Amino acid sequence: MRTRDRAKKPRTYRAPVIAIAASTAFLVAGCASTPPPDEPPPAEDLQGYLEQDLAWGDCAGSATNTLDEELFANPELQCATVDVPIDYDKPDGDTARIALLRIPASGEAEGSLLINPGGPAGAGTSFVAANHPLWQDSPVAERFDIVGFDPRGVGGSTPSLDCYSDEEYDAGEAPGFGAVYDITSAAQAAELADRCIEGSGGVENLINVGSVNVVRDMDIMREVLGDEKLSFLGYSYGSELGAMYAEAYPEKIRALAIDGAVDPTLTPAEHRVSQYVAVQQRFDELAALCTETPECVLGAEPADAVDRLHDVLEPLVDTPAVGSDGREVTIWDAYLGINAGLYSEASWPAIISALGALDEGEADEILALRDSFYGRTAAGEHTIDLDVNIAVRCMDWPRLSPEEQAAAARELGEVAPMFDLDALTGGDFRDECEAWPAPPSRDQPWVTPTSDLPDTLVLATTGDPGTPYTGGVTLAETLGASLLTVEGKQHGAYLVGGSDCVDEIVDAYLLDLETPAEGARCAL
Template identity: 50%
Template sequence: MFRVRATLIALGAASLALTGCTASAEPRPDLAEFYGQRIAFEPCAPYATTAVDGKLFADARFDCARVQVPLDYAEPDGPRSQVALLRLPARGEKIGSLLVNPGGPGGSGMSFVAQLAQLWAEGPVSERFDVIGFDPRGVGASTPQANCYTDAEKDRGEDFAGQLVPDVPDAQAAREVAQRCADGSGGPQALASFGTANVVRDMDVLRSVLGDEKLSYLGWSYGTQLGARYAETFPQHVRALALDGAIDPDLTTTEFHLAQMTSIQQAFDRFAANCATSADCPLGTDPGRATEAFQALVRPLQEKPAPTADGRGLNYSDALTAVTSALYSPRLWPKATEGLAELAAGRGDLLLAQRDIAAGRGPDGRYSNSGDAVYAIRCMDSPRRTPAEQAEFARQVSAAVPFADPGRPVPESHHECEAWPEPPTMPEPWITGPVDVPPTLTVSITGDPATPYRGGVNLARVLGGSLLSVNGSQHGIALLGQSECVDDIVADYLINLRTPPEGARCSA
């Protein structure tokens, strides 16, 4: 499974007190304290956890706050978690709040909204909504925070980044992964709290304390799973759900990952065909031999990293992460081509720079925790495979995405979540039946490399909502300034609750 940062989807003031109101259905009495809490907005600078966020959060347009939620909803009187959020206040007559999640899992909604604020500055959505980017529990500025590997260990490639299937050779190694994640994240109870089921409940608390009777939500990729699970859990609290790049509700976790690998290979093939139109393409001018050419370039990095100016070197996993992340949008293909050409000439600086963006490594050498959060969240969501099932999965992955085949026998492996302190908390299939909610809007791109188009079709069906099909080859498009057609339809839906006609289609 590839770790690609959600930020790739999108290439101060006086404190204010806000009193939460109750929704149309009263919360459980033992949760009333959380639903009715007052939150105080304040300048965002202290919320930054990375150097990049430090610069973004200094913008006086934003204010930030923390919301108290139970660490374990079964024990509301027990330890607490804090969900951090960033607000871009509405410029005009306000409808309410719009919660935003960029995907991942592990993507920081706070950072995402801060990055997109300039793009949205004059748009209709930020005129009518307080745009709220929140960090799901375990992520970014929220607490407790998922932490499994140090920055130095990530630099050395000792985490799971760039691995198609995490390398966990035996049961002892699986126990060590779980233990180090528990130790770094605040203990087993904290580690077990990082999952979609709890984030969905946190979202309902956020809705209430922000003063909204019903939720308006915009989510990409994994964020579609959050939105749809919210719809199933709190259908009476839904106003609008705009979901872009859907996780397929008809597939098991294993089936979805295999479909994703197939789509990534298809994206590589499109990238290679585009590159082959140039005589100096580092993969050659025959697209049919591009996989072989790519392997010839990157497999030697397993034994000898390519030199880089900072002395770290570019290893095999780094190169794979860099190129895979660039496949998420044709706009990034030139970077991958340039980086591969440099690698063919013996250096790895350009690909390492792309890898660092994808891995959340800042210019100061510090990483965001989104990579650790991916595993912590998924380990509380997904079924654990037996060693035999894991071995078969690894063989299927290798067949599905041959450009990333390292050329070595598939090792015997245990599931990376095998020793997690609690069993997973999300059902499979992850939506258990038809969901009765107001009209929703699902956006699905025909050539999406990460969330195949069929997933959007299936999610729209399960939610009984509208589908907007988009001709394109990237992952994520809604309100990203890449298609006026898409942006107009999504904005009209969020503001006026108008859905497009059946068969609506746009182009990227």
């Protein structure tokens, strides 16, 4: 296997935040799911889409926020869009436009590597642009164009999807999320659906953002990129897209690398429980780290940490804290910020510091953590949009009755006592998708065991709170994939984790389809 001496550079990866956004679109309620069509639409119905030419150009005019304006000004990046049908049952109807951004191969291109960074709601264009310095050092970028795409409703893709403005999120006027969404009446669920319909330009745009259609879009992208077979790298939610693509188009897979896998054998409710068990484990480890320092805000004993956390945060239920810029910090904001920090061990000291400051009446540090969850820019733009996250999950996951939703919230409080406040887990909650204008379009389970795939690769990190380690083991078994175990406590390892061991194994696979030996392990 090739080795290399790579200079370390600061990691700019934003997928920990993206993936926690994935965890917020939790359990959807009510109707039984409707299975997707057994077969993709006939190629002849899509011929016009498959034959379109991509007009690659500079990315300066493609940014949708000030952060991307800076990133996309890089002259080494190229942008384009690809048209896809909004409704695949009506290929002659309205079209959506999917935004693409690529780093052209530095050598002779052998194809494209298509990337999804997670979510749902992760913008692949921003991810590739932000990590351009890391790709410059990668041998994969010598032989492959590195291509990020914004799934339907995300980033630069149109039609855009919006339910609440960034200002409404900042003001606490959107549904709050802790263990579940703070929706306790049918009227609130109906308001959410109505706002999303209006903000998306109509029902058709809203109900066609589910993963089934994103996978079909990926096959059109593969074709117009000029690749006979797909090479795909998916983080977190990207594991679902990659596995679903492999099941729908097994003969069109060249390479499938998954980093941080969702367990396909779990129901959404079971997946949420597994996430919260892992998040609690990371918090317990953070508490142990805190108690090694004098005057730890979480107490002198790790066993006291949950009670101390509640002492610091529960007052926010009735009286939000106020940051120096005048913005309020609600109980929902505080938990979003803590969650965001728990997704990488490197951020744990920031959580401890923020809780200490909050206990002293200072809210700016916890507000900064909350802002990192949304990818909030200095201009107040949220670069990670929970509206899209909600919409995708409403079309992907079977829905729960109000009784099931309330019980699910209580169970999350039991397995993760850090969340066990009445405001977060004790209410009569209802599913956020209860009034959605269409039933889910994805079946459960979303992928089934197969032996028809070429060699694929799954990375699973032992201390990953977003996609727990067992999910990677199970998805590898489901796909018949090779498994790389990564010792570490963060979400996302390849390219962004600082491990040459990880990078060299994944590079060898993406370049030459070399899979690691059984039992292979690396560490971050």
